[in-house]
Amino acid sequence: MSQRLATLAVLAALGAAPAQALAAEVVTVLPPPDVEVKPGISTRVAIRITVKSGYHVQANPVENPSLIPITLKMDPADNISLGDPLYPVAKRMRLPGDTQDLVVYDGTFAIGLPVKVASSATAGATVSLTGSLRYQACDDSHCLFPVTLPVALAVKVVQR
């Protein structure tokens, strides 16, 4: 093998690849596959979020208003009323030299979404909900640009 080839091998292993938009890959949104809601009865749907190992996202609410809290926003839909999302308790961490804690989520957690189908809704119908999840992620050394991911959820109306 020539020295040039060896150098190329080293460069390849060092990862001289074009930059990827990592921020959008840090979080995975996992809505439940089979959501069944009875007309007139409120149900809390758990939207599972998984944060890539080594990363965290800013919690909701944040304690420093300059930071960007993870935020679930669902679009209005006919015959369905949606409550304010319910965010889990955050973990606390503090950067060396800082005077204020950060509140973050990592690993897998769930955001609760209160869903209520109108009493007049027909059993057997499926309602598609759409929305978005905005977040800002960091690891121990770098912060990624804020990202907004699409969220889709299907709710099936079942008999009371």
Add this chain to the structure above:
Amino acid sequence: MSRTATFALLIGLLLPSSLPAAAGWNYRIGEPAPEFQLEALDGTVYRSADLKGKWVVASFMTTWCPFCNAAAPHFNKLSQDYSKRGVTAFIVDVSEKPSIVSGWVAKLKLSCPILLDDGGAVTSSYAPPPDFVPDLKREEVMIASFMIIDPEGTIRFLALNEDVASFDARLVKLRETLDALLPKQ
């Protein structure tokens, strides 16, 4: 295959892509600082050519970055302390609306110049090459970094976060390096 080539291949295959951060890298140090022209939040236009002959300290920040929020007040204090010694220190805000940056500056009571890098092209031009944390955009690599440029326009210091434990919110290393580089008072 020569012994040297075999060794090079072995090292190349074993090194993780993020190793430069852990191996005492010195990206950009000794290189000419890229030319730039940026408008500051107060409307003043800053050109790198006008800064020749001065010591310059720059930090690349965003309002939403926790590292930046922790370090910005200390950077502002550094700016005040070293202006007496002829140092020009400024923050380059990366790709944010001026209205958002203005609110952040008011909240943190920052008095140092805030240059607006709309689109992040200038910030990217100062970043290490893609072999340093290749998954990140070059602007992302530079967020919460600190740089010293000498009067000849050469980069003399670049601090990028290596890990949370070594994060230097109080900018101790930056001050020590400045003290070592600046002419004795």
